[in-house]
Amino acid sequence: MRVETFDIRFPTSRELDGSDAMNPDPDYSAAYVVLRTEDGAEGHGFTFTIGRGNEVVRAALDALAPFVVNGPVDDLGEFARRLTHDSQIRWLGPEKGVMHLAAAALINAAWDLRARKAGKPLWELMSEMSSEEIVDLVDWRYLSDALTADEAVDLLAAALPGRTSRTEALKQHGYPAYTTSAGWLGYDDAKIDRLARQAVADGFRLIKLKVGADRADDVRRFALARAAVGPDVRIAVDANQRWDVPEAIEWMSALSAYDPWWIEEPTSPDDILGHAAIRRALTGKGIRVATGEHVANRVVFKQLLQAGAIDIVQLDACRVAGVNENVAILLLAAKFGKPVCPHAGGVGLCEAVQHLSYFDYVAVSGRLDDRVIEYVDHLHEHFTDPVVVERGAYRPPSAPGFSTRIKPESLIRYSYPEGAAWN
Amino acid sequence: MRVETFDIRFPTSRELDGSDAMNPDPDYSAAYVVLRTEDGAEGHGFTFTIGRGNEVVRAALDALAPFVVNGPVDDLGEFARRLTHDSQIRWLGPEKGVMHLAAAALINAAWDLRARKAGKPLWELMSEMSSEEIVDLVDWRYLSDALTADEAVDLLAAALPGRTSRTEALKQHGYPAYTTSAGWLGYDDAKIDRLARQAVADGFRLIKLKVGADRADDVRRFALARAAVGPDVRIAVDANQRWDVPEAIEWMSALSAYDPWWIEEPTSPDDILGHAAIRRALTGKGIRVATGEHVANRVVFKQLLQAGAIDIVQLDACRVAGVNENVAILLLAAKFGKPVCPHAGGVGLCEAVQHLSYFDYVAVSGRLDDRVIEYVDHLHEHFTDPVVVERGAYRPPSAPGFSTRIKPESLIRYSYPEGAAWN
Numbered sequence: 001m002r003v004e005t006f007d008i009r010f011p012t013s014r015e016l017d018g019s020d021a022m023n024p025d026p027d028y029s030a031a032y033v034v035l036r037t038e039d040g041a042e043g044h045g046f047t048f049t050i051g052r053g054n055e056v057v058r059a060a061l062d063a064l065a066p067f068v069v070n071g072p073v074d075d076l077g078e079f080a081r082r083l084t085h086d087s088q089i090r091w092l093g094p095e096k097g098v099m100h101l102a103a104a105a106l107i108n109a110a111w112d113l114r115a116r117k118a119g120k121p122l123w124e125l126m127s128e129m130s131s132e133e134i135v136d137l138v139d140w141r142y143l144s145d146a147l148t149a150d151e152a153v154d155l156l157a158a159a160l161p162g163r164t165s166r167t168e169a170l171k172q173h174g175y176p177a178y179t180t181s182a183g184w185l186g187y188d189d190a191k192i193d194r195l196a197r198q199a200v201a202d203g204f205r206l207i208k209l210k211v212g213a214d215r216a217d218d219v220r221r222f223a224l225a226r227a228a229v230g231p232d233v234r235i236a237v238d239a240n241q242r243w244d245v246p247e248a249i250e251w252m253s254a255l256s257a258y259d260p261w262w263i264e265e266p267t268s269p270d271d272i273l274g275h276a277a278i279r280r281a282l283t284g285k286g287i288r289v290a291t292g293e294h295v296a297n298r299v300v301f302k303q304l305l306q307a308g309a310i311d312i313v314q315l316d317a318c319r320v321a322g323v324n325e326n327v328a329i330l331l332l333a334a335k336f337g338k339p340v341c342p343h344a345g346g347v348g349l350c351e352a353v354q355h356l357s358y359f360d361y362v363a364v365s366g367r368l369d370d371r372v373i374e375y376v377d378h379l380h381e382h383f384t385d386p387v388v389v390e391r392g393a394y395r396p397p398s399a400p401g402f403s404t405r406i407k408p409e410s411l412i413r414y415s416y417p418e419g420a421a422w423n
Numbered sequence: 424m425r426v427e428t429f430d431i432r433f434p435t436s437r438e439l440d441g442s443d444a445m446n447p448d449p450d451y452s453a454a455y456v457v458l459r460t461e462d463g464a465e466g467h468g469f470t471f472t473i474g475r476g477n478e479v480v481r482a483a484l485d486a487l488a489p490f491v492v493n494g495p496v497d498d499l500g501e502f503a504r505r506l507t508h509d510s511q512i513r514w515l516g517p518e519k520g521v522m523h524l525a526a527a528a529l530i531n532a533a534w535d536l537r538a539r540k541a542g543k544p545l546w547e548l549m550s551e552m553s554s555e556e557i558v559d560l561v562d563w564r565y566l567s568d569a570l571t572a573d574e575a576v577d578l579l580a581a582a583l584p585g586r587t588s589r590t591e592a593l594k595q596h597g598y599p600a601y602t603t604s605a606g607w608l609g610y611d612d613a614k615i616d617r618l619a620r621q622a623v624a625d626g627f628r629l630i631k632l633k634v635g636a637d638r639a640d641d642v643r644r645f646a647l648a649r650a651a652v653g654p655d656v657r658i659a660v661d662a663n664q665r666w667d668v669p670e671a672i673e674w675m676s677a678l679s680a681y682d683p684w685w686i687e688e689p690t691s692p693d694d695i696l697g698h699a700a701i702r703r704a705l706t707g708k709g710i711r712v713a714t715g716e717h718v719a720n721r722v723v724f725k726q727l728l729q730a731g732a733i734d735i736v737q738l739d740a741c742r743v744a745g746v747n748e749n750v751a752i753l754l755l756a757a758k759f760g761k762p763v764c765p766h767a768g769g770v771g772l773c774e775a776v777q778h779l780s781y782f783d784y785v786a787v788s789g790r791l792d793d794r795v796i797e798y799v800d801h802l803h804e805h806f807t808d809p810v811v812v813e814r815g816a817y818r819p820p821s822a823p824g825f826s827t828r829i830k831p832e833s834l835i836r837y838s839y840p841e842g843a844a845w846n
Contacts, residue, residue: 023510052486052511056521059482063475087446088475094664094692094717097520098479142691145668145700241517245568268565269517270722272695273729277568294517296719299693306696 001073003065003106006032007058008406009051009416010347010379019186021212022240026050028379029416030347031057031102032406035068035109043113044405047101047318048346054416060102063089073110077137080107080324084139096296100321107322108352112402122323122402123358127167131156134363138328139298139321146302152331159366166362174393175357176205176368177375178236180345182225183209189224196228203392206234206261206372212242215251222258234261241265241294245274249281262288262312269294275309290314293343297321298328305336312370316343317352323402326356334365345376350387351403354394382410424496426488426529429455430481431829432474432839433770433802442609444635445663449473451802452839453770454480454525455829458491458532466536467828470524470741471769477839483525486512496533500559503530503747507562519719523744530745531775535825545746545825546781550586554579557786561751562721562744569725575754582789589785597816598780599628599791600798601659603768605648606632612647619651626815629657629684629795635665638674645681654682661687664717668697672704685711685735692717698732713737716766720744721751728759735793739766740775746825749779757788768799773810774826777817805833 013025030046031054049057067082083103084095092099115122126134131153140149179202182195192209199207209225211218218237225235237260243251248266263282267274269291279289292314295301304310313333315326333340340360342353350373357373365371373394380386385403388395397403414421436448453469454477472480490505506526507518515522538545549557554576563572602625605618615632622630632648634641641660648658660683666674671689686705690697692714702712715737718724727733736756738749756763763783765776773796780796788794796817803809808826811818820826837844 022513026511026514050511050514052509053483053515053522056479056483056486057515060476060479060521063479086475088449088473090445091449091473092476092480092521092524093519096516096693096719097522098483098515099476099521101515142667142694142697144670145697244565247567268722270519270720271565271726273726274565274568274722296519297693299691299697303694303696 001038001069002036003068004034004036005058005061005065006411007054007416008032008411008414009054009422010414011421012378013051019184020210020238020240021185021242023050028347029054030406031061031105032411033061033105033109035113037113041113041117043109043111043116045105045107045109045112045322045402046348046404047105048349049101057098057101060098061105064102064106068106073113076110076114077324079110080137080321081139083107084321095299095321100297101318104318104320104322107324108318108402108404111323112404116401119400121355121397121399123355123362123396124167126355126359127163127362131160134327137324138331139324142299143302143328143332146306147332147335151335155331155334156363159363162366163362166366170358170361170396174390174395175354175361176372177389177392177394178206178208178372179204179375180208181377182207185210185213189221192221193224193228196225200229200233204233205392206236208236208238208264208374210240211237211255212239212251215254219254222255222260226258231259236260236262236264236290238264239266241268243267245271245277248278252282252287253285256285256287260287262290264290264314265294269296270300272300272303272307272309275304276307279309279311288312290341292316293319295319298325298332301329302332305332305338311338313338313340314343315340315353315356317349317356323356330356330360330364339367339370340365341372342374344374345378347379348383348404348406350375350380351383351385354387354396355402358396382406424461424492425459426491427457427459428481428484428488429834430477430839431455431834431837432477432845433837434844435801436474442607443633443661443663444608444665446473451770452477453829454484454528455834456484456528456532458536460536464536464540466532466534466539468528468530468532468535468745468825469771469827470528471772472524480521480524483521484528487525487529491529496536499533499537500561500747502533503560503744504562506530507744518722518744523720524741527741527743527745530747531741531825531827534746535827539824542823544778544820544822546778546785546819547590549778549782550590550785554583557750560747561754562747565722566725566751566755569729570755570758574758578754578757579786582786585789586785589789593781593784593819597813597818598777598784599795600812600815600817601629601631601795602627602798603631604800605630608633608636612644615644616647616651619648623652623656627656628815629659631659631661631687631797633663634660634678635662635674638677642677645678645683649681657684659683659685659687659713662689664688664691666690668694668700671701675705675710676708679708679710683710685713687713687737688717692719693723695723695726695730695732698727699730702732702734711735713764715739716742718742721748721755724752725755728755728761734761736761736763737766738763738776738779740772740779746779753779753783753787762790762793763788764795765797767797768801770802771806771827771829773798773803774806774808777810777819778825781819805829
C-alpha cells in the first residue's frame, strides 16, 4: 500500500459563496489522500477545511500514513481504531481537531477502496452487512453508559426485515434534500428572494438561511424569505456558533414569529449544557435545536443526546473518524429516536454523506420522517461521480465507491499553492 | 518579529518513566517556538506532546506564525484572540487539538517575552495587573451563562486587599507540591514501596499512583503504597481516561477501602455528563473527581463546573490557549469555589504552570487549602530556570520570564530527528 497526499484549495472567497457569521471568506479546501494497493486498486478520501491550515491537515495525513502502510486494511473496524488510538498521537486530541480530521480522510479512503473492490456504492455495500459486522466497525469505548454493542445488535436486527423494500424505495424515490444555496450571509435581499422562490420551484421543502451577524437584518431577511416560500415550506436558520447562550435565546425569540424549523449551531459545538438550555427555552416556541458539523466525536454526540440538548443530529462525513465513527453516531441517534440530517456542502461533503443517510434509512433507523440531507450547489463538477439532486431529492449513486474521487485534472489545477488556479 | 520553531523530543520511552494505562511508552516532546524582536529580545514557549505527531504541531506553529509576525504584541488579550479566531483556521478545531496546542505555545512565548522585558517572573508581573487588565486578557465568548466580565472584575477586586501579604507568604513558604514519581505503571512493587517512602521523607503530603490496566494489580499496589506512607498522607490515583463510566465507578469502589483522595481522568475528557455521574457515585465514598490535562478549552471547563462534575480543576499550561485561556479557567474555578491543582510533569510543564498557581493564590482565589501543584522529577536539567521543589513545596522563581526556556545545547541535542540524542 502507498499513501499519496494533496493540499487542494478552491478560491471560493472571491464570490462570497459560503459566507456566514463566523466564516466571512472561506476558500473551500480538501486535505486529500489516495491509497494505492500493490494490485493497482485505489481508494480516495478527503477531509474538508476552509483554507488556511489545510497544509497542517496534510502534515497530519503524512504522520498517520505509516499506520496505513504497515498494517492490513481487511478489518476496517481494527483499521479505524489503529488510526485513532496510537498512544503517542492520541495525546494531540484525543479524537478531535487536526489529527481526527486526517483520520477521517484515511478511513474514508479505505472505505472507497473497499466499495470499489466490491463493485458497489458504499451505501449498498454497508446495507448488506450483518448486524454483527456493523457493530464491529464501532469503537465502543466511552459509549456503554448510553448504548452497548449488544443493544446495537438488537436495534439493527429490528430493522432487518425492511431492508430490501427500503432499498427499492430509495432507488425509486430518492432521499429528501434541503438547500442552503439561497441564504448565504453575503447575498443581498433581491438574490435571497429570487433564490428562495427558485428553491421551491425546484421541489425543495426546506431551505436554510444564515443568521447571526445583525439581528435587524436577520428579521428582515427571514420575513422576506418567508414571504417568498409561503407558510408550508420549512425554513431553518444557522448561526454558525455565533452566540452565547442567553443571546441565542433572545435572538431566536425575535425570529420565532416567522416559524423557524430549526436553529443550527446556536453556540459553541462543545457546549452540551448550553444547547440543552437553549432547547429548553425554544421548544415551547416550536423551534428545534440542531448541531453536529463541528461536534468533535461520538462522546460529545452521546452527551448531546443524553442531555436532551438537540432535536436534530447533523453528522458530518469528515469531521469525526470517518464512516466508522459515523456508524456509532447513527446508532446513538436511533437509540434516542432523533433524526439525522447531515451537514453537507463544502467540497464533496454532499457526495460523501449521502451514503451515510441511505445506510441509516435502509439498515439503522429505517425512517425518512423529518430526515433531510443538506444540499449546496458548489464544486460538484470536480468529482467523478457527482451527486444528482432532482425535484428536491438526492438520487442514490449506483457507481462503485464512496463518490469521494476528485477528477485528476482538478487535483492538478487546484493544488495549493502550485496549481494554475492559484497563479 | 521573527518566529523560529523546533521539534524537540526526549527518548523517555527507553526507561518507562511516564508510563500509564493509556500511554505505555511516551517520548516526552515539545513543539517549541522562539519569538525574536527587532531589538534582540526573545520570548520562548512550547507545547507538550508525547512523541509521534510533534512534527504536525510544529507545522501548526508555522501556520500561525504569520499572525504573530504581521501584528502587534502589546495587547496580549487581542494577541491571543487573533491566534485562536482566524476564521479559516478556526474550522480545524474550533479551539481544540493541534491548532490549539500551537496557539498555546505562541501565546506562552509572548508572555515570556513580556515578563522578560518587564524584568519580572511572570507570576509576579500578572499579580501586579489591575482587575480590569486581567479581565481583558480573557476571550469571553461562550462564558456569559456562567461568568461575565463584570462578575470577574468584582471577584478580582475582592482579592485585591491580600495581594501583598500573599506574595510575601509565597516567597517565604512556597506552594505545596505533590509527586507522581512514585507511581508510574511500569514500576515494580519494590520500586513503588521505596519511592513512596522517599516521597514522605522528602516532605510530600500527597502522592499519586497510575491505575487502570489491571484491577487486582491496582488493589495490590495501592495497599502497598498506603502501608508505605501511612494513613495521613493523601494518595490520589490516575486512570488516564481508561474507563467507561460504569467501569470507573466499579473500579474505584474496589479501591475505596484504601482512601483515595481523588480519581483523575476516570474517563474521556470530553465526557462532562460521565464525570458528573462518576462523581455522584463516588462522593459518598469520600473520593473526589479530578480532570483537566486533556480538557480542550474553557467551554468544557465551564460545563464541568456547571454540571458539578469535578471537585478539582487540573488546568494545563499548554493544552488550552496559554496564559490567557488559563486566566479564564482560574476565574471560573474561583466562581464555582473549586480548587485548581494543575497538571504538570512532561517537559517543562512544572516550570510553566507554577506561575499560574502563584497568580491564582495571590490575585484570584486567594486560597491555598487543598491546592497543590503536580511535581515530576524529569527533564528539569534542560531548562535555564528549572523549578525548585524543597520539603514538598515549590519555591517561586525570581528570574524574569515564564521559566519556559530550554538550554541552547539541549535544543540542538534533542532536535528530532537530526539531533545527537536520536542517532
